[in-house]
Ligand code: FES
C-alpha cells in the first residue's frame with residue numbers, strides 16, 4: 001500500500017521550499033531528489049559515516065536519520081549554501097588551500113560538521129577537532145590535512161580573512 005504523500009515547507013539555505021514527499025523519505029533523499037541539492041552525499045544510510053550531515057535549526061544532523069516530514073517548518077543548511085556564487089567561504093577556502101578535499105565524497109558532510117562546530121567554538125585545538133570529526137568517516141585520508149584546514153579556517157573566521 002502506498003502511503004499518502006505529505007506536503008512540507010521548509011527553509012533551505014535561506015529560501016522557502018515546498019514539496020510533497022512520502023512519509024518514509026529521509027531528508028537526504030528529499031534534498032537530493034526533490035530539491036536537486038545533490039551536494040549532500042549519502043554513504044551508509046545508517047547514521048555511521050556522516051556523509052549526509054546538514055545543519056537543521058543550527059544543529060549538525062544526519063539527514064539519513066531524519067525524515068523529510070520531520071523537517072517541516074525547519075531551517076536547513078546544506079553545502080550549497082556555504083559559498084557566495086563563485087566565492088568560497090573561509091572554511092571551503094582553507095580546505096582548498098590545505099588540500100583537505102581528498103576524493104570529495106565525505107567533504108560536504110565534514111564541512112557542515114565543522115561549520116556548525118566552529119560557530120560554537122571559534123578557537124578549537126587539533127585534538128578537539130579530531131574528536132569533532134570522529135563522526136565523519138573518511139577512507140581516503142588520515143585527517144591530517146582536514147584538521148590543518150579546520151584550524152586554518154578557525155583563524156580566518158576569527159580575523160575575518162577569507163583567503
Ligand atoms: S549516510 Fe547518513 S550517516 Fe552515513
Ligand code: FES
Nearest residue numbers: 103104106138139
Ligand atoms: S573524501 Fe574520500 S573517502 Fe572521504
